[in-house]
Amino acid sequence: MAVLGINARNLEYIYPENPRQNFPNIDDKLRAKDLLAANGLPIPATYHVVTGPESLRGWAKRIPADVDAFVLKPSRGFGGQGIGFVRRDDEGWSMSDAPPGSLYVEMHIKRIMNGAYSIDNIADAAILEHKLSNVEAIMRLLPNDVSGVADLRTIVHRDRVVMAMLRLPTARSGGKANLHQGGLGIGIDIDTGRTTLGCWRNRIVEKHPESQQPLSGHVIPGFDSILEMSRQIPELVGLGYVGVDFVLDSRLGPVIIEVNARPGLAIQLANGRGLRQVLRDASH
Amino acid sequence: MARVLPPVLILIAAAIAFYKIVELGYTQSAVEPIKSYLLETVMEFDGHGSNIGVSLALPRTITSQSISDETFSSGDFRFTVSNRGGNRTGQWTGQAVNGSRTLGYTATVITTPQRFTIDSSLPTVQSIPRAVAGYLVADSMVQSNAPEIVALRDRLRLSPNRTWLANARSMFDFVTDTMHYVRYSGTTDALTALKLGEASCGGKSRVMAALARQIGIPARLVGGKILQDGETRATHIWVELWLAGHWVPFCPTNNYFGYLPSHYLILYYGESPVLSHTQDINFQYSFTVKQRLITSQAALAALPDHPLNILSVWDDFRKAAISLEFLSIILMLPFGILVVVFCRNVLGIETFGTFMPALIAIGFRDTGLGIGLLLFILIIGFGALLRAALARLQLLHTPRLAIILTGIVVLMLVITAVGVDRGLVDLARVALFPIVILTLTVERFSLITEEYSLRDALRVSALTSVVAALSFLVMEWSALQTIVLGFPETLLIAVAISLWIGRYAGFRLSEFIRFRHLLARSIS
Incomplete structure (x- = not known):
């Protein structure tokens, strides 16, 4: 059967190819960013890292004067938890989902430091980094009333990109691109870099469920460089089967935001084909 | 290796079981636990400087009843047993007793109707x-x-x-x-x-x-x-x-x-009282009866003394006050867990926590399945509401869990009090639910509600209840309990099944549903 199930993914790819001791290379985002940057791969710029009371004091001074918004994320977070968006306003800085005022930004930083969002609930570092925005080609795919950043996931096995998918936030997902939370997945033909069809709530769709826009045939800008960067990741992080997440930024082009050691299987639905067959073809 | 191991384990288990049946003479009646009663008599009184005598009718071993493991607690009293007219009487005497004293008698009783x-x-x-x-x-x-x-x-x-x-x-x-x-x-x-x-x-x-x-x-x-x-x-x-x-x-x-x-115990014949004692000593007493399952003593006596004779090990445990019920909870847990493993890796049923359903199922032992499920839902609902109320306070993870746990403890005490007040024994036994497990379940429920939706959280709760119920039914399956108590080598079979499932790379049943559109495409 061409479709890859969870059991087969774990037994045949993750356990044999992803040694546990290399997980910290990607679970710890600070480490991952260092590793990627050292090899010339694009990552969102880090403005500041808060690890204790010393670095918490005067955090605002570390944000460049020409920057109006940044992202606050836990270094050892998982599943997108604890990520906050901060913007400059009359009060100084404000969280997007809290009352105005820097006080709430500091509260969120402290929660991250206390490990509220870290994998094992132990003390964590808070990363203040550059906020990415969607490239024009992506903006065109989003309905007007939907905000949020889309991302692009590639599945890489050893040195070969086996599948790719674009993930769009929807009105229903509340700005999140995660498929479990109602994001729209769109398959991408690896050879042409064009979108094929979509998957929404485990169903195959050919039109955007909210804007009714056709989903196939859109060109992904910079797809060749996405493939090229993806191919380098497994060797770099020491894991043979990974998911690499990019944001197609309006100014920087494709930027790597995360590497995943247990990439999900819904990408198969978005591409209308099974991973197993693709992986087998790759190994022969 | 993983392919050879399961049949080897099953063969070993079968060989040990075969040896025990053929060579040691294990029979169904030997393996089947029998009902016994722990009888406890406590007598309390106050002495005011004079001599005190207390006598208690003691059960005898006769055709209809067998008495064993008798203990007498006497303190500074002299204790004798007299046999007169087919009656057996325990007599305690104390000289110039001052202050309060407690005397006691316990025995294990097995009756035959x-x-x-x-x-x-x-x-x-x-x-x-x-x-x-x-x-x-x-x-x-x-x-x-x-x-x-x-x-x-x-x-x-x-x-x-x-x-x-x-x-x-x-x-x-x-x-x-x-x-x-x-x-x-x-x-x-x-x-x-x-x-x-x-x-x-x-x-x-x-x-x-x-x-x-x-x-x-x-x-x-x-x-x-x-x-x-x-x-x-x-x-x-x-x-x-x-x-x-x-x-x-x-x-x-x-x-x-x-x-x-079988629930009648003979203490004496004729008109002699069960208890008699010196007057005016503020005498208080109580009889307590506890039902317990034990290995059949008669069958045990017929079995040879052999290292593989596990029933004699259980009997030693009994003498150390480790009950067969407790043993069966421990020995059945791997089978309850096996249900969870099967539901997770073969059926693909999503539940809270890895082994949470089996641990919740153990709590059902004391309340029964129906009331247990009801209480589980009640406690999770209450915990989720409490957590939602706490959300405004923006607390850190661990202190928040501590408060939810305390809330659950109070709720369980209230349920127990209501149960005791209304004479609903099953309800009163909610206190034996695994509190920490429930607290973590509340946390999982709330996280799923926040990250996905209440509908998803309710779906996972329902699925967790179903798996817990299945796990409970397997652990309470008395035929299996009897087999596992007599032949603990069946645990090797449980390991063999886990080895098989552990190497199962096929689809989970739920994935056929998840990928149904994709599968339909690849066929056409």
């Missing part, structure tokens, strides 16, 4: 051996020669000319059906009971004994306890009639004719 089938042709007139002749004589409590008893004899048409069975049936029906039962703690003689037309167990039994003696059937009173879980001070009296070398039991109070049920 006795059913007598009486030949309907047997005559009432039998040759009575000298040893039994004393049970024909009237006394102050059983006034078998009184005119009222003679009149009743004639009214009931009791006569030496009728058969033994017909006479016994007539007098039994009269005391059982015609006389009213009243709860009464004093001692009532036969005549008083007859005049009142109502009596407690003692009065009814004495009327029947008087009627029997009147027509020449030897009769004696039996004092004992009804073995029911819990603490009581009540004792019970019934009667035995002599027939051709046998004492046949009758309980007119609870309508047992020629039958001694």
